[in-house]
Amino acid sequence: MIFKEESFTLKGHEILLRSAREEDAQILIDGLKEVCGETEYLLAYPDEIALTVEDEIGFIRKNNEAEKMGLLLAFVDGDYAGNTSVRVPGRRKFGHRGDIGIAIKLKYTEIGLGTEMLKRLLDKMREAGFDQAELDVFAANSRARHVYEKLGFREVGRIPNAIKTDDGMYSDEIHMVCPLNNAEYWDLYDADRKLTGYRHKRGDKFGEGQYYVCCEIWVMNSEGKLLTTKRHPDKKAGNQWEFGGGGTLAGETTSQSAVRELAEETGIQAAESELKLLGTYANKNYFQDIFLLKRDADLKDIRLQPEETVDVKWSGDADIQKMIESGEFVYSVGKRYNLFKDKLEALK
Numbered sequence: 001m002i003f004k005e006e007s008f009t010l011k012g013h014e015i016l017l018r019s020a021r022e023e024d025a026q027i028l029i030d031g032l033k034e035v036c037g038e039t040e041y042l043l044a045y046p047d048e049i050a051l052t053v054e055d056e057i058g059f060i061r062k063n064n065e066a067e068k069m070g071l072l073l074a075f076v077d078g079d080y081a082g083n084t085s086v087r088v089p090g091r092r093k094f095g096h097r098g099d100i101g102i103a104i105k106l107k108y109t110e111i112g113l114g115t116e117m118l119k120r121l122l123d124k125m126r127e128a129g130f131d132q133a134e135l136d137v138f139a140a141n142s143r144a145r146h147v148y149e150k151l152g153f154r155e156v157g158r159i160p161n162a163i164k165t166d167d168g169m170y171s172d173e174i175h176m177v178c179p180l181n182n183a184e185y186w187d188l189y190d191a192d193r194k195l196t197g198y199r200h201k202r203g204d205k206f207g208e209g210q211y212y213v214c215c216e217i218w219v220m221n222s223e224g225k226l227l228t229t230k231r232h233p234d235k236k237a238g239n240q241w242e243f244g245g246g247g248t249l250a251g252e253t254t255s256q257s258a259v260r261e262l263a264e265e266t267g268i269q270a271a272e273s274e275l276k277l278l279g280t281y282a283n284k285n286y287f288q289d290i291f292l293l294k295r296d297a298d299l300k301d302i303r304l305q306p307e308e309t310v311d312v313k314w315s316g317d318a319d320i321q322k323m324i325e326s327g328e329f330v331y332s333v334g335k336r337y338n339l340f341k342d343k344l345e346a347l348k
Contacts, residue, residue, distance in 0.1 A: 001019075001063065001064070001066060001067065001068065001069055001070030001086075001124060001128060002019050002064055002070075003017065003018060003019045003070065003072050003120065003124060005017070005018040005019075006018070006120070010111055010112060010113065010116060011111045011112065013076050013077055013111060014076070014077050014078075015074065015075070015076060015113065015116070016074070016075040016078075017072060017073070017074055017075075017116075017117065017120060018072070018073055018075075019063075019064060019070070019071065019072065019073070020060045020063065020064070020071045020072075020073050020083070021060065022057045022060055022061070024060065024073060024080075025053045025056035025057045025060060026053055026056075027080045028056055028060075028073075028080075028083065029049065029051050029053070029056055031080050031082065031083075031103070031105065032049055032051075032103060033046040033049045034046075034105060035082065035103045035104065035105055035106070036048075036049060036103075038105070038106040039106065040138070040165050040169075041137075041138045041140075041141045041144065042103060045166070059071075063085065067128060068086070068087075068088045068095065068098065068128055068129075068130070069085075069086065069087045069088065070085060070086050070121070070124060070125075070128075071083060071084075071085045072084050072085070072117060072120060072121055072124075074104070074108075074113055074117055076108050076111075076113065080105075081104060081105050081108040081113060082102070082103050082104030082105055082108065082113070082114075082117075083102070083103060083117075084100065084101065084102040084103075084114075084117045084118060084121050085100070085101050085102075085121075086098040086099065086100050086101075086121060086124075086125055086130075086133070087099050089134075096129075096130060096131035096132065097130070097131070097132055097133075097134055098125050098128075098130045098132070098133050098134065098180075099134055099135070100118070100121065100133050100134065100135040101135070102114060102117065102118065102135075104117075109143075114144075114147055115147055115150070115151065118147070118148075118151055119151065121133075122151065122152075122178065122180065125180055126180050126181070130180050131179070131180055131181055131183075132177050132178060132179050132180055133153070133177070133178040133180055134175065134176065134177050134178075135148065135153065135175075135176050136173050136174065136175055136176070137173070137174050137176060138163055138171045138172075138173065138174075139158065139171050139172035139173070139174050140171045145174070145176075148176055148178075151178060152178040152179070153176040153177060153178040154176060154177060154178075155174050155175070155176055156175055156176065156177050156251065157174075157175045158172045158173060158174045158175065159172060159173045159175075160172050183201045183202060183203070184201070184202040184247060184249060185199045185200065185201055185202070185249065185250040186199065186200045186202065186212040186213070186247055186248065186249065186250055187199055187200075187212065187213070187248075187250045187251070188200050188210050188211065188212060189210075189211040189212065189213060189287070190209060190210075190211065191209055191211065193211070193213070193287055196210075198210075199250045200212055202247065206285045210285065211285055211286055211287060212247065212248070212285065212286050212287075213248045213254050213286065213287045213288070213289065214245065214246060214247045214248055214254070214257070214286055214287075214288045214289075215245050215246065215248060215254045215255075215257045215258040215261060215288065215289050215290075215291060216243050216244070216245035216258075216281075216288055216289075216290045216291070216333070216336065217243060217244045217245055217258045217261065217262050217275075217290075217291050217292075217293060218243050218278070218290065218291070218292050218293070218344075219243075219244075219262070219266075219268065219292075219293045219294075219295050219297065220292060220293070220294050220295075220344065220347070221294075221295065221296045221297070221314060222294075222296050223314070223316075224316065224344070225314040225315055225316045225319075226243065226314070226315055226316075226320070227243070227244075227266070227297065227302075227312065227313075227314060227315075228241045228242065228243060228312070228313055228314070228315045228320070228323075229241070229242060229243070229244060229265065229266070229304070229309040229311065229312050230242075230309060230310050230311035230312070231308075231309065231310070231330070232307055232308055232309060232310050233310070234307070235308070237330045237331070239310075240327075240328055240329060240330045241315070241323050241328055241329050241330065242329065242330040242333040243333060243337075244261055244262055244265045244266060245258070245261055245288075246261045254289040254291075255272045255275055255277075255289075255291065256272065258272075258275055258289075258291045259271070259272055259275070262293070264305050264308075265304070265305045265308060265309055266297075266302050266303065266304070266305075266309075266312070267301070267302060267303030268293075268295060268297055268302070270293050270295070274293055274294075274295075275291040275292065275293055276291065276292045276293075276347065277289060277290070277291055277292075278290045278291065278292050278340050278343045278344075279339075279340050279343065281336050281339065281340075288336070290336060290340055292344070292347060294347070299312060299313070299314070317341065320334070320337060324337075324338075
C-alpha cells in the first residue's frame with residue numbers, strides 16, 4: 001500500500017507525510033526506541049527492540065507491496081516524527097478488518113499530527129476495501145482515546161489489568177473499532193429473541209429464523225397528544241406521517257437506540273430511565289419495542305434530521321385516525337398505534 005506524498009503546514013510546522021522507503025530503516029528503528037522510552041503507553045521498552053536494519057527493510061517492502069498493509073511516515077520540519085501503520089490480523093475471514101498502530105515522538109504530540117496521520121490512513125483503508133479499523137489503547141491514555149473517539153472509534157471491550165509496567169502499575173487495555181463504510185450492522189436473534197452471535201448488514205436478505213430488533217418512540221405531551229413526523233419524500237412511504245424510531249445497531253439495546261434515534265430525528269435529549277416500554281411488536285424478521293416518553297417539547301425547538309423528516313406536529317387520537325384513513329399515515333406505524341394505543345390511557 002503506497003501513500004501519496006503530501007506536504008502541508010500544521011500549527012507553524014512544515015509537515016511531510018509519505019510511505020516508508022528502504023533507506024528509512026535505521027531511523028524507524030531509532031525512532032521506535034526513542035518513543036518507547038518516552039511513554040508507558042506503547043507495548044515495549046527500548047531494550048526490547050531488537051530489530052536489525054535487514055528486518056526493517058523487509059517490513060518496509062512488505063508494507064509497500066501488500067494491498068492491505070501500509071506504513072505512513074511523518075516528518076516535522078525535516079525531522080522524522082513518527083509513523084502509523086495498518087495490517088490485516090489473519091486469514092480471509094478477517095480480511096475486512098485493519099489493525100492500526102501509531103507511534104509519535106513526544107515533542108510532536110501537541111500539534112495534532114496524530115489526527116492528521118490517522119485521517120490519511122483511514123481514507124486509504126476505505127480505498128483498500130476495509131470495513132472497519134481497529135486498535136488497542138491503554139485505558140490510562142485518555143488523550144489518545146479522545147483523538148480516536150473524535151475520528152469515529154468507539155470502545156467495544158477491554159481486558160482488565162492487561163498491562164503491567166516495570167513500576168508495578170496496572171492498566172486495562174481497551175479495544176476500539178471505527179466503521180469504514182456507511183453500512184449499519186444489527187445483531188441477529190433467534191425466534192425466542194436470543195442473541196445468535198452473528199450480525200446482519202442492513203439491506204442484505206435475512207435467512208430463515210433470523211431476526212433483528214428495532215425501536216419506536218412515542219413522545220406524549222401533557223395534553224395527551226403524540227409527536228408525529230413526516231417522512232422525507234425520497235424515502236419509502238415518503239410524505240407520510242409516523243412516530244420516530246429505527247433499527248438497533250449491533251451492540252446497542254433497544255432503549256439505547258430509542259434515545260439515539262430520538263436525538264437524531266428531533267433533537268430531543270432523553271435518558272433511558274425516562275422511557276416506558278409500552279409493548280413489543282413481533283413481525284416476520286424483527287422484534288420492535290415501542291417506548292413512551294412524556295415530554296412537553298416546543299415544536300420550534302425540534303431539529304428535523306436532513307433527508308429523514310420534513311415536518312413535525314402534535315397529533316391527538318382523532319388526528320391520527322383521520323391520517324390513517326386517508327392514507328397519510330405510514331400503514332405499519334398506524335397498525336402498531338391501534339394495537340398499543342389503549343396503554344396510553346393509564347399514562348396520561
